[in-house]
Amino acid sequence: MPAPPDFPPPPDLIQPKRALISLSDKAGLIEAAKALAERGVELISTGGTRAAIAAAGLPVRDVVEVTGFPEMMDGRVKTLHPKVHGALLGVRDAPDHARAMAEHGIEGVDLVWVDLYPFEATVAAGGGFEAAVENIDIGGPAMIRSSAKNHGYVAVCVDRAGMDEVMAALEGSGGTTLELRRRLAARAFARTAAYDAAVSGWFAGQVGDEAPPRMTIAGALIQTMRYGENPHQSAAFYATGEDRPGVARLTQLQGKELSYNNVADTDAAFELAAEFDEPACIIVKHANPCGAATGSSLLEAYDRALACDPVSAFGGIVAVNRRLDGATARRIVETFTEVVIAPEVDEEAKEVFAAKKNLRLLTTGGMPDPLEPGRTFRSVAGGFLVQSRDVARITAADLNIVTKRKPTDDEVRDMLFAFTIAKHVKSNAIVYARGGQTLGVGAGQMNRKDSARIAALRAADFGLDMQGCACASEAFFPFPDGLLEAAGAGATAVIQPGGSMRDAEVIAAADEAGLAMAFTGVRVFRH
Structure with a gap:
């Protein structure tokens, strides 16, 4: 590990003399470029960004003038050059750095505004493999990281919001403060980390690696909350970028x-x-x-x-x-x-x-697809759990009727409805339903019999007729007691995954009670 160099402390206020700008999203570009030019800041840019600035009648240097080296390989190589990264990484007040910069004709850059190739947007739009690969930015992240590392002298912006902060600072004090540059650097590293997470996650999916050796979850801040589950806990809400209608993509009216x-x-x-x-x-x-x-x-x-x-x-x-x-x-x-x-x-x-x-x-503008594959995450001490989204959907054709009495068509519909609800109830879960309506829900109990009893008590409390309803259990009945509790409440049909060591005993109890029972072969347990 390199030892920290003995650099002099950076100045608090820096008035930018040169700015390097390279953008895929050019919203706000001309306004910022004009304001910088009016302050005498020299503009350096590349490709389409340079053309846009020039078309606005503003003076701008092409990066090839700075490097003395032509852009090549379809634009893959243009900013990966010592005269660019030396301008970003050079510690101006360190004698060795200043000497090297002077010796090689490297002029420091004080302000960087760089976003990244739209990799995430390309993937979200359904771009093919080659299109996605071409939109993996190399030079952009390198410039951002170089600038962020040298935040003592360079203000780095990765989005328009950061540039707006810089412009406000220039209007106020005429320069960027060390505190602002540090905040911008933190955001810059977060942006490149999120970008790399998107690329690595996409690539793992392309090669079918469901559990890669390293996994990163990246999110964009939606909201800082007043508190978490309780008032003494802090909380924030982040979007992962998944294109799924729901709480992370809503409009609050x-x-x-x-x-x-x-x-x-x-x-x-x-x-x-x-x-x-x-x-x-x-x-x-x-x-x-x-x-x-x-x-x-x-x-x-x-x-x-x-x-x-x-x-x-x-x-x-x-x-x-x-x-x-x-x-x-x-x-x-x-x-x-x-x-x-x-x-x-x-x-x-x-x-x-x-x-x-x-x-x-x-x-939300739409409904999420319950059959769309995806991943869910849960934190634990020192790590997190990842699993595929539960996209199980049981149909009548999937049911294995294990009792002597066969369910009626109405009972089959009720069982499927109840089992769908049970998939979304915290375990242990019991759901009573009839005619497309829940009658009682027993959730989160430590044993299944209590869930069955609580669900029946709820129905009784509100005067709901349980006779002839279906009962769904999202996991198997380990003993007949929960099943008999449901029968006593009025259920005539039961749906459960099956798979218990005592399945035969449970089936016998169902037969004795005159129940129709179906096994799904699929457990939909939810903690």
């Missing part, structure tokens, strides 16, 4: 700022709403659905979802999978609701919600 818990619960509700093709409404409280239903309309679906547990719905999250209409909005606001999320909201609904200033109204 009204209401207070989303909290940490709001985001988590809203995501849970919206992902479940996306499971259904018919109009559906999901009400989530504390990460679990307390009511879920389909209907001929959103209004009917909401009413049926609310009937499952109107007490827990107070202060909950409502998600729908259709354009939200005024009639449904009027019914929703009858109950205190924290968040409403929909792909779209019509004007009448917006007017209804406007009367509830604190209600957070969110739109």
Whole structure:
């Protein structure tokens, strides 16, 4: 490891004399270039950026004039040159550096504005392998990292927001402060790290490496939150860049700022709403659905979802999978609701919600695809877990009927509906349902029998008739007790993954109780 050199401390204020600008996104370029030129800053640039500045009638030097070396290899080699990186890395007040710069005719650059080839956008747009590779920037990250390392003398901007800060500083004090340059350097290293993460993640996918030796998760800040799960915890919300409609890509039409818990619960509700093709409404409280239903309309679906547990719905999250209409909005606001999320909201609904200033109204422009592959992450002490998104979807053809009594067509539909809901309930999970409506949800218990009992108690509390309903368990019944609890509550059909050492004992208990039971062969456990 190299020892830290004995450099003199950098100056606090630096008035830039030369700026190097190279941009893929040229928004704001001419305004900034003009302001810099008016301050006597010499502009150095490359390719299309240089052409744009020149076309605006501003003086600009081509980087090839600086290096004395032509651009070559389809532009792959133009800034990878000692006269560029020496200008960025040279410590002006260090005698050896100053001597080398003078000896080789290297003029220092004090301000750098460089973004990167649009690799992420190319991949998101469906560009092929060769197009993606050509959009892997080499010179850009090198210049950014060189400038950030030498932040004692160089202000580096990787986006327009950073350049706006620099221009504000020049207007105020006439130069960039060391504190500003350090902040910009931190952002610069974060940008190149995120860029490398995008490239490495994409490349791993191209070669089919699902568990590469190193994995980096990169995110762009969406929101700094007032606090996390509790007021004494700090929190922030980041977007990974995944092109998936949902909480990281929403538009907030009204209401207070989303909290940490709001985001988590809203995501849970919206992902479940996306499971259904018919109009559906999901009400989530504390990460679990307390009511879920389909209907001929959103209004009917909401009413049926609310009937499952109107007490827990107070202060909950409502998600729908259709354009939200005024009639449904009027019914929703009858109950205190924290968040409403929909792909779209019509004007009448917006007017209804406007009367509830604190209600957070969110739109996404579309629904996530529940069958689209992806990854989920969870932190643990000293690391994180990665798994593929649960895209399991069970159909009637997948069911293995293991009991003497076969389910009716209605029971099959109820079992599939209940099992879909159970996939989104914290384990151990039991869901009772009939006719596209949850009747009782038992979530997060330490044993399955308690989940079955709690779900039945909830249904009884709200006067819901359980007779003839379906019961879904997202993992196998290890003993017959949970199954018998469901039968006692009125369930006549049961769906579960199967796979227990006591499957035969559980099947026998189902037969004795006159139940129809299906095994899915797929567990949808969710911690």
